[in-house]
Every structure is written in C-alpha cells, then in structure tokens.
Amino acid sequence: MADIIQLLPDHVANQIAAGEVVQRPASVVKELLENAIDAGATTIKLIIKDAGKTLIQVIDDGKGMSVTDARLCFERHATSKIKSADDLFQLNTKGFRGEALASIAAIAHIELKTKQAGDDVGTAIVIEGGSVTSQEVVVTPQGTSVSVKNLFFNIPARRNFLKSNAVELRHIIDEFHRVALVHSDINFVLYNNGSETFNLPVSNYRQRIVNIFGTKTNEKLVPVDEDTEVLKISGFVGKPEFAKKTRGEQYFFVNNRFIKSAYLNHAIASAFDGLLKSGTHASYFLYLTVDPQTIDINIHPTKTEIKFDDEHTLYALLRSAVKHSLGQFNIAPVLDFERDASLDTPYNFERKQTNSPTIEVDRSFNPFVADDRPVKAPSPVSTSPSKSYSYKKESTSNWESLYVGLESKSNNESQEFSEVHFESDQTTASIFNDEKEVEQTHTTYQLHNKYIVSTIKSGMLLIDQHRAHQRILYEDFLKNMTIKEAISQQLLFPLELHFSVKEIEILKQLKEDLEHTGFVFSSVLNESVEITGVPVSVPESEVSIILEQLISDVENEVPDAHFSATDLLAKSMAKSLAIKTGQSLKKDEQEHLVNKLFACKEPNVTPTNKTTFITMSVDELDKKFI
Structure with missing residues (x-):
C-alpha cells in the first residue's frame, strides 16, 4: 500500500498557522505592537488605513535588527526570546514562538525597514505571500518600520469573512488599548486614515487610563494596592455608582500581558456584591504580578488565556484586596462603632428651665370704633418685651359714599355686555385614545x-x-x-x-x-x-x-x-x-x-424573536381539572 503521509510545503504550513494567529487586522496590530515593545521602543506609532485592510504600519524607535536578523525574522519558529523548553517558564517578553511575522508574511505584502544604533545604513526587505522579492540597503532612522498591506490578498475567502470597516476598527482600537494601558512608560500614537485618533504621552497608570477613556474617568477610579508573597496587585476599580451595562472597561494584566479570565472576573463581581444595580458591571484596571514559573501562557495562540497553578488563592486575594479598597475609601457601607464626639448633638441646656413664649393682645382694640389715640400692636411670639407700633385708624363715617354712582354704572355696563361668550376648555388627546362611547368588551x-x-x-x-x-x-x-x-x-x-x-x-x-x-x-x-x-x-x-x-x-x-x-x-x-x-x-x-x-405587524414575537404571549383554550383549562 502506498504511503499517504507527507510533509506540507512551507507556504501551506504558513497559511495554516496564519489561520490561528491572524483572525483579523487587529491580530496583526497586536503582534506588531508587542514586537515593538520587546525591541525596547520609547515611541510607537500605529498607522491604519481602511481599518487595516489596506495598510497597517507600526513604527518604533527600538534597537532595530541587523541584516541577518531582518531576513531571518520571517522564518517559522525563528525567535530571540527562548533557546530551550525551560525558557517557556521564565518568560518576560510578549512574543516568543516566532510564528507571527512568518504567518503575516504568508497572507500579505510586507515592507520592513530597520536599522541598529551603531550602523550607518539600514535594511529594507519586501515580501509578497511569503516570498522575498527584494532586499536592499536604505537610509532609515534607528528602529523598525513594518508595513502590512493588502491583508488576505491571496486568501479571498478569509477576506470575505472580515466585517465592515467600523467593526474592524473597533477591534483594532481594543487591541491598541490593551497594549497601551499596561505600558504607560511608552508614548503611543494612533493615526486612522490620516487623522490622529490617540496621542498618549508617557505618564503613570492612572493618567494613561484618563488619557484613553476621558477626563471624567479620573473621579471614577478607586486605587487597589496589595503586596503578598504569592501575588502583587495594583491598579484601579470603578466606583459602583459609575457602573455600566457594558463590560468594555474591564482589564486584567498578568506580568504586563492582557488576559481574559472569567474566574478572576467572578472574584471582582463578588467583591462588589450588593453595591451594583442589577444588570450593571463594574470597571476595573488591575495589574497582577506573579512568579512566571507559576503560570503557563502557552495554551492559546493569542496568549490571552493563562493557566495558574493556584487559582483559588489568587481568587481569595483579589476579592479581599478589592473589598478592602472599597471599604478604605468609604465606597462600601461599613458599621462604625466608634462615635465621633464632634458630630454629637450638644445638650448643654438639657437641665435648664425653658421659658414659655407669651403673647400680648390689646383687648380694648375695636376696629369699628373711631379712635384717634395710638394703639399698641400685638407683639410677636417672644419672651422679651417688643417695641410698640402706633397708627391712626381712618374714619369710616363716610362709607356710604363708596357706593354712589354704582347703580347707574352697572346699568350701562349691562347693556354693553348683553352677550357673554365663555372660552371652552382645550381638549387634550389621551395617549390611550379612550372613547367613553365605545363599550369595552375585553377585561x-x-x-x-x-x-x-x-x-x-x-x-x-x-x-x-x-x-x-x-x-x-x-x-x-x-x-x-x-x-x-x-x-x-x-x-x-x-x-x-x-x-x-x-x-x-x-x-x-x-x-x-x-x-x-x-x-x-x-x-x-x-x-x-x-x-x-x-x-x-x-x-x-x-x-x-x-x-x-x-x-x-x-x-x-x-x-x-x-x-x-x-x-x-x-x-x-x-x-x-x-x-x-x-x-x-x-x-x-x-x-x-x-x-x-395586536395592531403590530408581528405581534407574536419580540424584535429578538422571543414569544410575547401565549393562549390557553377552554378545553385545555378543562383538562387541568380532570
């Protein structure tokens, strides 16, 4: 029987690897940014055109590469990060498997320019579909510039699976945020279609969060700081009153690497238990530092999932640290049995006798008697004697003159207003369109x-x-x-x-x-x-x-x-x-x-295809009593 097992060609193997590493343009952005950080860059520029479908360019001022390294970096499993399998448990860098550039080069057009600090000139390499088309000497600043053009040009089926530009751009910005949040000591700049979207200067963690999510974020943050032998926790959590219905502002970083962990997320949720409204989620930006030997980050191609040796201990420490911060900054309700004396109500006059208020009334005052003498006004409710206010009452002897001429005037006016029209009340339409004449047949x-x-x-x-x-x-x-x-x-x-x-x-x-x-x-x-x-x-x-x-x-x-x-x-x-x-x-x-x-076109279901009503016939009801 003929042999049926054969080795795959390199270009096929690279395309298969690209399917694991590069799902969309945001995957390319993540890999290139992490390479720039590993190169020791202090300023990183990300340039995007058409949501990465036309161009993704990352420019850094890192240490650059030699001519040999520039050519070798596009080979599969070529890396400077590890030399033996034991190095996998002592990782302090972002990338280490040497798959990213080889996978990207297999499905795109790449132009690489790089120069080391001590060299006079740099190297430029052009690769199309995994094949090197040119390599030459160029004048370029120190660092590396990688341009990825026409992503998935040779795999039309994969390109058709990409979403709209708006959606792909959101994924790119998400990856940009995940990298920028954990490296506040690096200046990041993002250009989208020629316009500057983000310019994040070197700062501390709190200022980096504010620069990304807006100035109003500063008042929402509560610092978290805990240092133990097993785990070091630093970062911030959002105040409960600013909790959102979205999970967008939830970030875990382990050893400067963004991760996703539903288990640790549950620890945060339990720390906020009783403080959040139903359906809302707290924001957090937490940086965890653990011994690299206690974690395994090589279990997923994108390295966003990590396996911990002792998850239960991390859960307990994280939950208690967040809970402690919320209580320390008076965010969580606490029972305080130590009463502050300055807030007590003073009872200095507790045993002193109170004086009842007195009211002075002039009982001789008669409004129907003309009197020219001054009359004492009633005093206000007080225990102290009040000043007297005198006034002179006007004479009421000529009160009949007030009505002279009114009878003739009323006769003239009665002729002028022989017809009186009353303005009717404005009728307001009811929002329920009720009509009393229509008898309601349904109860x-x-x-x-x-x-x-x-x-x-x-x-x-x-x-x-x-x-x-x-x-x-x-x-x-x-x-x-x-x-x-x-x-x-x-x-x-x-x-x-x-x-x-x-x-x-x-x-x-x-x-x-x-x-x-x-x-x-x-x-x-x-x-x-x-x-x-x-x-x-x-x-x-x-x-x-x-x-x-x-x-x-x-x-x-x-x-x-x-x-x-x-x-x-x-x-x-x-x-x-x-x-x-x-x-x-x-x-x-x-x-x-x-x-x-029942006036709707589709009353049976909601907009998300869930049932809105059910009916039960009399026969079905009768069967319930059998």
Missing part, C-alpha cells in the same frame, strides 16, 4: 406586575408586558426612522454626556439614525456630546442609559455591512424604554397595551 388583569391576562372567545390570553411593549416600541421607532418624521421634544437645558473616544466614534456612526428618531445633537466632541432634544417618548433621565445600552448592543452584536444599523438602533431603544417587569399598570394602560400589540 384585563395584571398578574404579579409581569403578565397581563385577557379573555378571548376561545379561552384566555397571557401577555408578557415587557416583551409586548418591546414589539410595540420597535415597530414605532422603525417607522419613524424609515419615514424620517419623528417628533422631538426640546430640552430646557442642554444635556451633556461624557463618553470615551471609542464610544464617541460609535455615536458618530449612529448620529444620523438617532436624529431620525428624535434626538437633536448640538455638538459632538472628542469626549462628550451635547443633546438639546430627545424623542417625545424618552424621559430626560433615561437618555444616558439608552445611549450606553445602544453602544453595548453595537459592540456585542457587531453589525457588518449586511446588517441594518437602523434595525439595531430600533431594537436597542425598544429594549431600553419598554416597561419593566414589576411595573404596575392601570386598567386603561393594560387595555391599550393589548390593543397596540
């Missing part, structure tokens, strides 16, 4: 402030009020955005809301659709938006919640070019504004909800 009941029970000919109808209202609002918003005739309610005072740069970019993309629903934006800046008008059905206090929920939905559902942003916006606003479970409804509100639901 509704509210069950546990969650379900609405209504009778039908065949039996009984059970409606989920939250889901039903979602369907009603969804179709209303979708109609308003489609015909662009939404009614806006102007605010007395403009509403200013603060967001991070990434969230502002999302709002800019949705601004036009939001305006079609009734929002009016007076200004959209780098870290804030000013709103002067909101839809009629949206209370002012709910605006920030709606926009946060909208940003969360856009980030999580990741709509691509084939997905309707209008539809997503309508779904998100309907979910935020729908009446909640536990809200009591009056009879007319219940009936209006039922009538509006």
Whole structure:
C-alpha cells in the first residue's frame, strides 16, 4: 500500500498557522505592537488605513535588527526570546514562538525597514505571500518600520469573512488599548486614515487610563494596592455608582500581558456584591504580578488565556484586596462603632428651665370704633418685651359714599355686555385614545406586575408586558426612522454626556439614525456630546442609559455591512424604554397595551424573536381539572 503521509510545503504550513494567529487586522496590530515593545521602543506609532485592510504600519524607535536578523525574522519558529523548553517558564517578553511575522508574511505584502544604533545604513526587505522579492540597503532612522498591506490578498475567502470597516476598527482600537494601558512608560500614537485618533504621552497608570477613556474617568477610579508573597496587585476599580451595562472597561494584566479570565472576573463581581444595580458591571484596571514559573501562557495562540497553578488563592486575594479598597475609601457601607464626639448633638441646656413664649393682645382694640389715640400692636411670639407700633385708624363715617354712582354704572355696563361668550376648555388627546362611547368588551388583569391576562372567545390570553411593549416600541421607532418624521421634544437645558473616544466614534456612526428618531445633537466632541432634544417618548433621565445600552448592543452584536444599523438602533431603544417587569399598570394602560400589540405587524414575537404571549383554550383549562 502506498504511503499517504507527507510533509506540507512551507507556504501551506504558513497559511495554516496564519489561520490561528491572524483572525483579523487587529491580530496583526497586536503582534506588531508587542514586537515593538520587546525591541525596547520609547515611541510607537500605529498607522491604519481602511481599518487595516489596506495598510497597517507600526513604527518604533527600538534597537532595530541587523541584516541577518531582518531576513531571518520571517522564518517559522525563528525567535530571540527562548533557546530551550525551560525558557517557556521564565518568560518576560510578549512574543516568543516566532510564528507571527512568518504567518503575516504568508497572507500579505510586507515592507520592513530597520536599522541598529551603531550602523550607518539600514535594511529594507519586501515580501509578497511569503516570498522575498527584494532586499536592499536604505537610509532609515534607528528602529523598525513594518508595513502590512493588502491583508488576505491571496486568501479571498478569509477576506470575505472580515466585517465592515467600523467593526474592524473597533477591534483594532481594543487591541491598541490593551497594549497601551499596561505600558504607560511608552508614548503611543494612533493615526486612522490620516487623522490622529490617540496621542498618549508617557505618564503613570492612572493618567494613561484618563488619557484613553476621558477626563471624567479620573473621579471614577478607586486605587487597589496589595503586596503578598504569592501575588502583587495594583491598579484601579470603578466606583459602583459609575457602573455600566457594558463590560468594555474591564482589564486584567498578568506580568504586563492582557488576559481574559472569567474566574478572576467572578472574584471582582463578588467583591462588589450588593453595591451594583442589577444588570450593571463594574470597571476595573488591575495589574497582577506573579512568579512566571507559576503560570503557563502557552495554551492559546493569542496568549490571552493563562493557566495558574493556584487559582483559588489568587481568587481569595483579589476579592479581599478589592473589598478592602472599597471599604478604605468609604465606597462600601461599613458599621462604625466608634462615635465621633464632634458630630454629637450638644445638650448643654438639657437641665435648664425653658421659658414659655407669651403673647400680648390689646383687648380694648375695636376696629369699628373711631379712635384717634395710638394703639399698641400685638407683639410677636417672644419672651422679651417688643417695641410698640402706633397708627391712626381712618374714619369710616363716610362709607356710604363708596357706593354712589354704582347703580347707574352697572346699568350701562349691562347693556354693553348683553352677550357673554365663555372660552371652552382645550381638549387634550389621551395617549390611550379612550372613547367613553365605545363599550369595552375585553377585561384585563395584571398578574404579579409581569403578565397581563385577557379573555378571548376561545379561552384566555397571557401577555408578557415587557416583551409586548418591546414589539410595540420597535415597530414605532422603525417607522419613524424609515419615514424620517419623528417628533422631538426640546430640552430646557442642554444635556451633556461624557463618553470615551471609542464610544464617541460609535455615536458618530449612529448620529444620523438617532436624529431620525428624535434626538437633536448640538455638538459632538472628542469626549462628550451635547443633546438639546430627545424623542417625545424618552424621559430626560433615561437618555444616558439608552445611549450606553445602544453602544453595548453595537459592540456585542457587531453589525457588518449586511446588517441594518437602523434595525439595531430600533431594537436597542425598544429594549431600553419598554416597561419593566414589576411595573404596575392601570386598567386603561393594560387595555391599550393589548390593543397596540395586536395592531403590530408581528405581534407574536419580540424584535429578538422571543414569544410575547401565549393562549390557553377552554378545553385545555378543562383538562387541568380532570
């Protein structure tokens, strides 16, 4: 029988490896930034065009490479980080397996320029699809510049799986944040399509967080600092009152490497137990330092998952450290049995006799008697004698003259006002469109402030009020955005809301659709938006919640070019504004909800395809009693 096992060609092996390392342009950004950091750079520039599909360029001022290293770095498993298997447990660098550049070179056009500090000239190498097309000497500054062009040019199927530019750019910014947050001693600059998006100067950790997420972030941070033999914890957690519905601002760094850990995230959530509102998540930026021998970071191609030797100890330490910080800075409620004497109520006059107030009344005063003598005014309620105020009462002897001529005047006016027209009250339309002449044929009941029970000919109808209202609002918003005739309610005072740069970019993309629903934006800046008008059905206090929920939905559902942003916006606003479970409804509100639901095009399901109501026939009820 013929042999069937064979070695794969290098270009095929590289493309397979690229499938593990490079999922999207953001993966290339992560690898190139980490290489620049390992090279000892103090300034790193990231240049993006068309969300990385056309160009990803990283320029650093690190130590550079020699001619041999520049050529060798694109070979598979060529690395300067490890020399033996034991080095895998003593890693202090970002990359170590030597797969990144070889994988990227197999699926893109790469141009590399590099020069070491002591050399007069540098080296330029051009690679297309894994093959070196040119290598020459060039004049270039110290450091390395790597340009990745036309990503996935030779794998059209992979390129078709990429999302829209807006979505891919958000992933790139996420990776940029993860690298920049942990290296505050490096100056990072991000250019997107020729414009500067981020310029992060050298600073401390707190200032780096503020520079990325906005100036308002500074007042939200609570420092965490704990140093033990097993683990060193530093960083910040967000105050409970600033918790968001999104998980975007949650960062764990272990030995200067961003990781994802649901187990450690649960430790933070348990530390905030009882302090957060339902459905909200606390922000945290925590830097953990452990012995490299106690972790294994080589279990995932992207190295975002780490295996710990003793997870239970880390869990307990992390939970107690966060809880201690919240209590230390008076964020968490505590019982204080040591009373501060300066706050006690003084009782110096406790045993002194109180004097009852006296009221002086002039009992001889008569308003119907003319008297020219001064009269003493009543004194205010006081125990001390008050000053006397005298006045002279006017004479009332000629009171009959006040009515002279009134009779003739009233006769003349009666002729002028022979016809009197009364202005009718302005009728205001009810939001429930009630008409008393129409006799209500359906009877509704509210069950546990969650379900609405209504009778039908065949039996009984059970409606989920939250889901039903979602369907009603969804179709209303979708109609308003489609015909662009939404009614806006102007605010007395403009509403200013603060967001991070990434969230502002999302709002800019949705601004036009939001305006079609009734929002009016007076200004959209780098870290804030000013709103002067909101839809009629949206209370002012709910605006920030709606926009946060909208940003969360856009980030999580990741709509691509084939997905309707209008539809997503309508779904998100309907979910935020729908009446909640536990809200009591009056009879007319219940009936209006039922009538509006069955006036919808698809009353059976919510915008997310969940059932809105169920029916139970009389026969089914009869079977329950058998």
